[in-house]
Amino acid sequence: MGTEEELMFRNFQRLKSYIFDDEKVSTTTSREQQKTESSVEKCFDRFEQIMFTDPRLTQIFRLEHQYYLDAMLRRLPSNYECLDSSRAWCVYWILQAAQLLSFNFDDQTLNHVVQFLSNCRSPTGGFGGGPGQYAHLAPTYAAVNSLCIIGSEQAYRAIDRPTLVQFLFSVRDSDGSFRLHVDGETDVRGAYCAISCAKLLNLPEPVIKELFAGTGDWIAQCQTYEGGFGGAPGLEAHGGYTFCGIAGLALLNEADKCDRQALLKWTLRRQMTYEGGFQGRTNKLVDGCYSFWVGATIPITQATLSGVDKQMEHTLFDVEALQEYILLCCQKQSGGLIDKPGKPQDLYHTCYTLSGVSIAQHSECASSPQVLGDTINELLPTHPLFNIPPKSVAAARSHFSNSNDTEFLGKDSPSKEES
Numbered sequence: 001m002g003t004e005e006e007l008m009f010r011n012f013q014r015l016k017s018y019i020f021d022d023e024k025v026s027t028t029t030s031r032e033q034q035k036t037e038s039s040v041e042k043c044f045d046r047f048e049q050i051m052f053t054d055p056r057l058t059q060i061f062r063l064e065h066q067y068y069l070d071a072m073l074r075r076l077p078s079n080y081e082c083l084d085s086s087r088a089w090c091v092y093w094i095l096q097a098a099q100l101l102s103f104n105f106d107d108q109t110l111n112h113v114v115q116f117l118s119n120c121r122s123p124t125g126g127f128g129g130g131p132g133q134y135a136h137l138a139p140t141y142a143a144v145n146s147l148c149i150i151g152s153e154q155a156y157r158a159i160d161r162p163t164l165v166q167f168l169f170s171v172r173d174s175d176g177s178f179r180l181h182v183d184g185e186t187d188v189r190g191a192y193c194a195i196s197c198a199k200l201l202n203l204p205e206p207v208i209k210e211l212f213a214g215t216g217d218w219i220a221q222c223q224t225y226e227g228g229f230g231g232a233p234g235l236e237a238h239g240g241y242t243f244c245g246i247a248g249l250a251l252l253n254e255a256d257k258c259d260r261q262a263l264l265k266w267t268l269r270r271q272m273t274y275e276g277g278f279q280g281r282t283n284k285l286v287d288g289c290y291s292f293w294v295g296a297t298i299p300i301t302q303a304t305l306s307g308v309d310k311q312m313e314h315t316l317f318d319v320e321a322l323q324e325y326i327l328l329c330c331q332k333q334s335g336g337l338i339d340k341p342g343k344p345q346d347l348y349h350t351c352y353t354l355s356g357v358s359i360a361q362h363s364e365c366a367s368s369p370q371v372l373g374d375t376i377n378e379l380l381p382t383h384p385l386f387n388i389p390p391k392s393v394a395a396a397r398s399h400f401s402n403s404n405d406t407e408f409l410g411k412d413s414p415s416k417e418e419s
């Protein structure tokens with residue numbers, strides 16, 4: 001790794017070549033190139049001024065991020081209008097980022113959050129993006145993850161498994177694909193969100209079998225000639241959908257339905273040589289959020305291969321370079337994290353950059369994390385398939401294993417939708 005000064009110098013060189021290197025210029029469109037150059041140039045100027053004088057630059061700005069998350073949670077009831085349908089998501093991004101930083105909210109605040117998410121629950125099952133909104137698979141995933149992170153009795157009680165199962169069947173198509181909402185669009189996010197909720201809530205095996213009949217084959221059809229997954233069969237491979245594809249398949253124990261060697265090659269090529277972070281698709285720009293979407297795909301794919309190929313014991317991407325990109329280029333001094341230099345902070349990027357750093361630190365060896373820089377930079381681990389703490393996954397699955405499976409009896413038979 002070298003001394004801190006060497007590390008900073010390396011990053012300085014990387015940013016410099018990012019601006020001036022011809023090869024980089026030729027692989028981006030001119031509009032994007034201009035945007036990148038001006039934002040990176042600003043960052044480059046700032047680096048020149050402070051790089052060698054402020055060693056704190058290689059530290060996670062813990063307090064600033066905690067302050068930002070706390071302030072955003074308190075603003076939730078009156079969140080920006082443009083985020084009105086993403087309020088369940090905002091809760092999840094805040095709780096997940098906070099727990100990675102070992103930042104705990106007090107019980108009263110968490111009780112308010114549970115109450116808020118209960119208000120987002122739809123009478124027809126599942127959760128909407130905000131109170132009184134139609135159920136949608138994405139906020140359902142966000143709400144279920146949030147309630148499992150909180151993990152109190154009251155939080156678990158806010159999840160109504162029988163109506164949730166009915167909602168899942170109502171958005172399933174007969175080929176095993178899932179719409180995001182009733183009469184909505186079909187893509188691999190839908191399949192992943194449905195599978196993740198079903199597994200986390202430990203639905204009985206016969207329900208899982210019926211709900212996901214054909215789903216693994218449908219997801220496998222989303223893998224493209226490049227090796228990554230598109231949103232639906234025939235669409236361009238993209239990091240976000242690729243995560244959904246392989247995580248969904250892995251949760252169903254059907255990862256062997258896709259070409260994992262091609263997937264691994266495509267995914268590893270998404271790590272940018274200069275920046276150290278990941279791009280989401282071929283010939284596009286680096287973005288901090290892919291630290292999770294692409295970063296988690298790599299250990300997931302490796303884990304599904306490890307029985308087959310013993311060479312898969314070490315994380316194949318450069319975990320140090322990814323941490324450098326996030327720590328040095330994606331932190332706002334006022335709190336929160338970003339896509340790339342020049343962008344404003346937001347909750348989505350705060351959650352997924354930190355989740356990616358956690359993956360980079362913990363995927364190599366559970367007992368000895370690969371932490372770049374000061375030990376203060378160590379984050380708590382995250383479960384790569386659900387992106388909540390591993391201990392929350394275990395607690396939720398254990399809690400719901402004790403639930404009474406007969407709660408599903410007497411409801412409308414799930415198999416009606418197939419007929």
Ligand SMILES: CC(C)=CCC/C(C)=C/CC/C(C)=C/COP(=O)(O)OP(=O)(O)O
Nearest residue numbers: 138189238240241244280281284285287293
């Ligand atoms: C669980 C769940 C809901 C997962 C969501 C997965 C996810 C992030 C999908 C990304 C969708 C997409 C095509 C973004 C492209 O944006 P862009 O063109 O602005 O970005 P780009 O230039 O980086 O491709």
Ligand SMILES: [Zn+2]
Nearest residue numbers: 287288289339
């Ligand atoms: Zn992003």
